Amino acid sequence: MLFNSIDFAIFLPVVFILYWFVINKSLRFQNLLIVAASYLFYGWWDYRFLSLIFFSTLVDYSVGLKLKNESKVSRRKVLLWISILVNLGFLGFFKYYNFFLDNFITAFKFLGTDIKANSLNIILPVGISFYTFQTLSYTIDVYRKKLEPTKDLIAFSAFVSFFPQLVAGPIERATHLLPQFYYKRDFDYSNAVDGMRQILWGLFKKIVIADNCAEFANLIFNNSEAYSGSTLLLGAFFFAFQIYGDFSGYSDIAIGTSRLFGFSLMQNFNFPYFSRDIAEFWRRWHISLSTWFRDYLYIPLGGSRGGIWSKVRNTFVIFIVSGFWHGANWTFIVWGVLNAIYFLPLLLAKKNRSNLEVVAKGKILPSIREFTLMMVTFSLTLIAWVFFRANDISHAYSYLLSMFSVTIFSVPMFLGMKKALLVLVIVMCFLLIEWKGRSCQYAIEKLWVDWHVLLRYTIYSIIIFMIVIFNGSEQEFIYFQF
Structure with missing residues (x-):
């Protein structure tokens, strides 16, 4: 169901x-x-x-x-x-x-x-x-x-x-x-209302963000040999928000539904695309899985204790197993290895716990340094997502090779570009809301709650309206395959 x-x-x-x-x-x-x-x-x-x-x-x-x-x-x-x-x-x-x-x-x-x-x-x-x-x-x-x-x-x-x-x-x-x-x-009435609000936001992520991004991610990845580097980059961007909106949306609906019945579940996503390094990204992405591997595999292996060889071994083990957990395909294993390569320099330099606080805490905008670090981290993540989404290693290799060709500087062109531009605008607005609520358990937890009730429910009605008009066929959640 x-x-x-x-x-x-x-x-x-x-x-x-x-x-x-x-x-x-x-x-x-x-x-x-x-x-x-x-x-x-x-x-x-x-x-x-x-x-x-x-x-x-x-x-x-x-x-x-x-x-x-x-x-x-x-x-x-x-x-x-x-x-x-x-x-x-x-x-x-x-x-x-x-x-x-x-x-x-x-x-x-x-x-x-x-x-x-x-x-x-x-x-x-x-x-x-x-x-x-x-x-x-x-x-x-x-x-x-x-x-x-x-x-x-x-x-x-x-x-x-x-x-x-x-x-x-x-x-x-x-x-x-x-x-x-x-x-x-x-x-608990207030807890139930909060749960309903989180369910609403989860449905928005899934139906409005993920499913619409999926349309163009699938189109571009399935016909990657026919597109320019800029179009392939856009395809990777759409997939990044497809998987985030889909999986974190499911978690929001699950957590919100649990609250309706008086249960508390752990936060599973903590605004990972605002991370300033890969270590921070993995503290914020699929938290329940990464902490499971940390406590039941990484720490028993010795964690970050011991010599350099032990640290390298344990890091690669944890990321390779995480990749293999996601699916029976070499693309997932390479995805895990790539993330281990990203993570290892931070661990060896003892900088893997440098960014524990919320980015730009108490500020409206990040500093230039913070923004640059977020962009670098997101770019590295985007490259890794290509392996996650590709059909096989050969497909991922050819996709990245074409993406980083000189055509990356061209204007993206593909069927349905007008709708894609609309989806891009919606994703940008979505990011602004996520940025505003980045200190909360989910983006709209505390947004608008102190506004006049009429205005607040007008915004909720707009979200519901967007969910209805963007709802096409029922799409399975992407993590059902894992």
Whole structure:
């Protein structure tokens, strides 16, 4: 079920009414409703894959209970590895089986041996990368004795399958989200209104920004050999805002929806395109994933401690794994390597934590230095996005080669240029609003709230109007494929 669909527009108020006005006296029934609603939400796409979520839930719930009563280190490790192998086994099979098989065959062909093996027609379950990491956080933290294992199967099932963030995050930690299912939740009108405002902004990002940028990004990337360097640069720009509007828009809708039900989710995007270096960008982009890798992979490997070799190794491991998490294609791995190359000089120079404050805090405009650093960081990110979007390595290479040719100084020309100019103007206005609200959890959290109610709701009406008129066909969120 898509957030930007009629189905969800009916589903959400029905669940909301049942949750707050029918079974609001019973915490257990509220949690059970969340489980039922979440399974319906996910099963709307393909009910067959509900068995994967259910099985992972039972495995990790059982492992947690066993860990509680097991003191022997070797047995605790076995229990942890059962959880890891089951969860990553499902993920590896559905997401990476054909990738490894194809590369295995290619490697043997290179050595002169022709192996006959058939790839499988495997459907990738939506959101498997997200809920797999979420449930793994539970068993790892229980193993580390940072979290008391739960005996409440319903609460745990609700944590694993919580529908607002089930298929594209944020990837919540068990230490943060699971305890919220233990205690009675009271309806908070101001929190719900704030949630609705965040949902509105998320829909604007998705439908007005991402979907319209996608139209031109797809056109240019799919026909890149026919366009000038300036047009290809514009295509990369459109993709940068497609993926940002799409993914951060999903996160905004997920977080806002959670607030309607009395839950708090972590911020997943913190205005990353205003970053002054790549390290800051990765503190602000897909925060739930980057912090997951930091806490469960990077730090256990040694983090930034140790010698230069250890720092280099750990940096490349974390970015390559992050790239591979996104998809079974060498383009994602190269994207990860490129970001590691960007990041490494900052780490080695101990400048990776230089920009922790909001850019131009308390000021209307950034300084010339800040603006220059933002432009350099965005340009580096744009180059990396080409690999993320390209069909394969060859496509990315030819795209960049053509983009950085002398034709980059020409005037962009392609079919639909007039509409593209309109979308560019809207993106610029969107950036101004994001800049104004860059100190908040989301851009319009505090914008216009002290204005006269009539003026404030006029602006909200304009946003709704733009969502309606720019809404074409229902477009899946781009991160559903990951």
